[in-house]
Amino acid sequence: xxxxxxxxxxxxxxxxxxxxxxxxxxxxxxxxxxxxxxxxxxxxxxxxxxxxxxxxxxxxxxxxxxxxxxxxxxxxxxxxxxxxxxxxxxxxxxxxxxxxxxxxxxxxxxxxxxxxxxxxxxxxxxxxxxxxxxxxxxxxxxxxxxxxxxxxxxxxxx
Amino acid sequence: xxxxxxxxxxxxxxxxxxxxxxxxxxxxxxxxxxxxxxxxxxxxxxxxxxxxxxxxxxxxxxxxxxxxxxxxxxxxxxxxxxxxxxxxxxxxxxxxxxxxxxxxxxxxxxxxxxxxxxxxxxxxxxxxxxxxxxxxxxxxxxxxx
Numbered sequence: 001x002x003x004x005x006x007x008x009x010x011x012x013x014x015x016x017x018x019x020x021x022x023x024x025x026x027x028x029x030x031x032x033x034x035x036x037x038x039x040x041x042x043x044x045x046x047x048x049x050x051x052x053x054x055x056x057x058x059x060x061x062x063x064x065x066x067x068x069x070x071x072x073x074x075x076x077x078x079x080x081x082x083x084x085x086x087x088x089x090x091x092x093x094x095x096x097x098x099x100x101x102x103x104x105x106x107x108x109x110x111x112x113x114x115x116x117x118x119x120x121x122x123x124x125x126x127x128x129x130x131x132x133x134x135x136x137x138x139x140x141x142x143x144x145x146x147x148x149x150x151x152x153x154x155x156x157x158x
Numbered sequence: 159x160x161x162x163x164x165x166x167x168x169x170x171x172x173x174x175x176x177x178x179x180x181x182x183x184x185x186x187x188x189x190x191x192x193x194x195x196x197x198x199x200x201x202x203x204x205x206x207x208x209x210x211x212x213x214x215x216x217x218x219x220x221x222x223x224x225x226x227x228x229x230x231x232x233x234x235x236x237x238x239x240x241x242x243x244x245x246x247x248x249x250x251x252x253x254x255x256x257x258x259x260x261x262x263x264x265x266x267x268x269x270x271x272x273x274x275x276x277x278x279x280x281x282x283x284x285x286x287x288x289x290x291x292x293x294x295x296x297x298x299x300x301x302x303x
Contacts, residue, residue, distance in 0.1 A: 009194040048190030049225030050177055053233060066239075074242050075228035078221045082192035094196045095208065098220040102246035130209060158209070 008087045017088040021131040021156040024090065024121045032117040035083040039111035042072045045079045071108035077148050080109070080139055084117035091135075095157030099132065103150035107141075114142040122151070131156040161238040163275050163300035166265055172279070174230030174261040179218050181255045187222050195219075218253040223261075223283045223292040230261040231279070231296055240300045245281070247294035258286045263296065275300045 008014065046056050051073050054061040062070045085091060109115060116139070123134035133156060138149040177183070188194050196203040197217055204215050224247050231242045253259055263279045270276075276299055283292040 007192055009188075009192075011194050011196060045190040045225075048183070048187040049222060049229060050175065051225070051229050053229075053236065055236065073225075073228060073232060074245075075221075075225045078191045078193070078225060092195070094203070096195060097197070097208070098249065100246070100248040101221070101224065102244070104244045105242060 007082075011092045011094050014087045014092075015094060018093050019090045020093075021124065021133065024124055024133055024156075026121045026123050026134075028120060030089060030117075030119040030121075031086055032084050032119060033086055035080065035115050037072065037076070037080070037083075037109055037111060037113045037115055039070060041079065041083075042070075042076060042109075042111055045076060046073060049075070067108065070111050072110065074103070074105045074108070074148065076109050077103060077137075077139055077150060080115055080117065081137065084115060084139070085119070090156075091154070093157055097155040099153040099155050101150060101152040103148055105148045106146045109139070109141065109147050113147075115147065116140045131158065161234065161240075163240075163268065163277070166268060166277060168265055168267060170265040172230060172234050172263040172265075174226060174233070176258050176260045177226055179222075179253055179255055179257045179259060181216070184216060184218050184222075184255065187219050187225075191219065191221065193219055193221070213252055213254075215254060218255075218257075220247075220249040220292070223247065223249065223253070223259070226259065226283060227261045227263075227281050227292070227294065227296070230263060231281075231298060234263075235298050238300065239303070240277070240298050242296070243276075243299045244297035245294060246296075247281070247292055249292050251285070251289060251291045253285065253291050257291075259283050259291060266295075274302060 119137040121133050122136040125132050135152045139147040261283045263281045266280050267278045279296040281294045
């Protein structure tokens with residue numbers, strides 16, 4: 001199973017490999033990587049936003065619910081966006097500012113899932129001297145079911 | 159009392175716990191989300207101007223707000239057998255270390271469709287000065303049992 005290599009936390013490294021606003025072609029798929037979601041990654045994300053629901057932490061509890069086992073919170077796509085993209089992806093460009101997001105949720109991601117991402121820039125525009133890109137993202141599990149889909153806008157660094 | 163679709167009215171409020179923002183909480187969100195953008199890490203970098211804006215220091219990830227709103231919605235929906243289906247957010251004001259923020263929701267409308275039932279919720283995150291730092295809308299499904 002291909003896995004993201006150890007994650008590069010210095011976003012300046014590889015910065016010269018990333019597309020700038022001018023290079024981004026709306027409609028062109030982004031390079032993505034399959035990612036195996038672990039219980040540890042889910043729980044680290046949960047702790048960072050204060051999520052403490054037993055559906056994310058307590059297997060015995062989760063088994064007795066309609067979910068039938070541990071799940072990830074819906075907002076896990078925040079992690080998946082970086083986990084499923086390579087180091088030269090332009091979402092990592094230092095100074096990228098998130099200008100708003102909308103996400104729709106179908107089924108939960110679960111520990112052990114192999115998550116894939118289909119993503120592209122859908123549009124780009126200039127407004128008040130700022131460079132915007134509209135993003136379109138869909139996450140799938142290993143059986144091809146949609147986990148969630150989202151659209152976002154970022155302001156690109158000049 | 160258990161929340162049911164029938165018992166909900168426009169104007170009903172929900173809220174999540176307060177969240178104390180610190181350099182450590184922002185760093186933990188970097189590790190939890192793998193988003194190591196220097197906006198959230200590097201004070202020297204944040205001395206720069208961003209267009210006409212100077213933040214004066216590191217800022218919290220906008221998506222940290224998104225995570226807090228999600229937690230409020232799911233903690234409210236799970237006991238009711240309801241499912242969080244959609245969240246749209248915009249960031250209104252940067253959040254910085256030392257701020258304390260809290261997500262809030264107000265039921266806006268209920269809608270029955272051919273196969274299910276939906277609750278529309280206006281959401282926001284406010285800071286310790288009662289200023290809005292994020293706003294948005296959410297949709298929670300109350301399936302027909």
